[in-house]
Amino acid sequence: MTVNDDSFTNWKNREEIAESMIPIIGKLHREQDVTVLLHSRSLVNKSVVSILKTHRFARQIAGAELSVTETLPFLKTLAELDLGPSQIDIGMLAATYREDDRGLSIAEFTAEAVAGATGANKIERREGRDVVLYGFGRIGRLVARLLIEKSGSGNGLRLRAIVVRGGGDQDIVKRASLLRRDSIHGQFQGTITVDEANSTIIANGNEIKVIYANDPSEVDYTAYGIKDAILIDNTGKWRDREGLSQHLRPGIDKVVLTAPGKGDVPNIVHGVNHDTIKPDEQILSCASCTTNALVPPLKAMDDEFGVQRGHVETVHSFTNDQNLLDNYHKSERRGRSAPLNMVITETGAASAVSKALPELKAKITGSSIRVPVPDVSIAILNLQLARETTRQEVLDYLREVSLTSPLKRQIDFISAPDAVSSDFIGSRHASIVDAGATKVEGDNAILYLWYDNEFGYSCQVIRVVQHVSGVEYPTYPAPAV
Incomplete structure (x- = not known):
């Protein structure tokens, strides 16, 4: 047998193992509200190839690919436990078990590591929480996809309705079609049908009422x-407390805005200050x-090195707020x-940092250039640190933060030498550190942070909604603090 034959046989064996993992992962998710992760990446509803690729990601941790033969025993053990709603990272289980020297079996070690989700400790499954989307544009449709994807057992978030202005003949058909197909993010993963008579879109069994209204009061x-219900306003029309309060109608308990809030409206970046949200x-x-792209790495850098001051330049994909062709716009240059120009514009992100991260005393300034790409942006963060360091120390630290810290769902890390913006379409992280572009000299560090300004941001929105709804379940093993 040739070396190539050996490689191919190995691949087929791993495919078979990955196939055996899918029904276990699905059953845990549907019946027990358990989301199986692999180094913070969900394995729910993933294909065989996706599962294998996610295992390959573990090269960033130990320098070697994590094998499905190594994680399968942990998964089988989980299937035998009386688990409550939780997120369980089998990649972290395998990594911590490898370092454990007590001689425990995999079953014993796993039971101990997830004890907080079993027996008397487990969280009871909650009744599903209703969600309403007010507006159905770029962010609204991506949030809808995520809500449908995460509906799982039906005990989490349930998208019940979307509210839009009437758009004429076949309005609901056209909106369903935009949900079904996206030029950037591809096809919807599942089935969508339309019940025009009842003004309902049915997506993967989720019945979503389409409500036509010109104003919240209607x-x-x-x-x-x-x-x-939690209402997610993704129109951006109202951004202060007075305007957003119009949504507090019969049936609505909370309002979440997908734009920077003004006045005393709390600005929340999940992973950084979501635990400051008051219950009422x-x-x-x-x-x-x-x-969302700036604050998590800023917090990480300030925690380890101290940040004295900083400037961010964002190179941002164009948005619907701009014109396809030259035409009147209330803002300068926009x-x-x-699609034909680089457009210098303002960004409020730098000033918004202080709202989400008030303990950061450093002054952060910022500006932005809109460029002719439809999605994925990059923030170039230039920091003066409180102490001198080296490029390798910064990279080692940020890599570890992305893998094992409480910010691992917000910060990703890539060392690919030829990475470009389109590689990050569909990223679920708030920002991705580009190792190859990072520059450090003495007390000065320049970070290049990619972010999918549509999908990555939508994932952050969902995380906030999960938190305030009480369906953000604990993760095991617990991340290092």
Whole structure:
């Protein structure tokens, strides 16, 4: 047998093992509200190849690919336990077991590591929480995809309705079609049908009422059987407490804005300050995509090195706020053709940092250039640190943060030498550190942070909504603090 034959046989064996993992992962998710992760990446509803590729990602941790033969025993053990709702990282289980020298069996070690999710300690499965989307644009449709994807057992978040202005003939058909196909993010993973007579979109079995209204005051959500719902306003039309309070109609309990909030509206970046949300707070903001990209790495750098001051330059993909061709626009420069020009514009992300990270005393300034790509942006963060360091120390630290810290869902790390913006379409992280572009000299560090300003940001929104709804379940093994 040739070497190539050996490689191919090995691949087929791993495929077979990955296939055996899929029904276990699915059953845990549907029946027990357990999300199986591999180094913070969900394995739920993933294909055989996706599972194998996610295992290959573990090269960043130990320099060698994590084998499915190594993780399968942990997964089989989980299937035998009386687990409550939780997120369990089998990659971290395998890594910590490898370092454990007590001679425990995999079953014994796993039971101990996830003890907080079993027996008397486990969280009881909660009734699903209703969610309403107000607006159905770029962010609204991606948030809808994520809500449908995560509906799982039906005990988490349930997308019950979307509210839009009437758009004429076949409005609901056209909106369903935009949900089904996306020029950037590809096809919807599942089935979508339309019930025009009942103004309903049915996506993977989720019945989503399409409500037509020109103003929040026109809607009584209880008339649609909606109660205690979280409303996600992704129109950006209202950004202060007075305007957003209009959404607090019958059936709506909380309002989450997908844009920077003004005045006293809390600006939340999940992973950094989501634990400051007061239980009785009814209105909050998820800040901007750029703020979400900046704040987690800023916090990480300040925690380890101290940040004296900084400047961020964002190179941002164009958005619907700009014009396709030159035309009037209320803002300077944004009236010029978005797909034909680089457009200098302002960004509020730098000033928003202080709202999400008030303990950061450093002054952060910022500016932005819109460029002719439809998605994925990059923030160039230039920092003066409180102490001198080296490029290798910074990279080693950020790599570890991305893998094992409480910020691992927000910060990703890539060392590919030829990475470009399109590689990060669909990233679920708030920002991705580009190791190859990082520059450090003495007390000066320049970080290049990629971010999918549509999908990565939508994932952050979902995390905030999960937190305030009480369905953000604990992760095991617990990340290092």
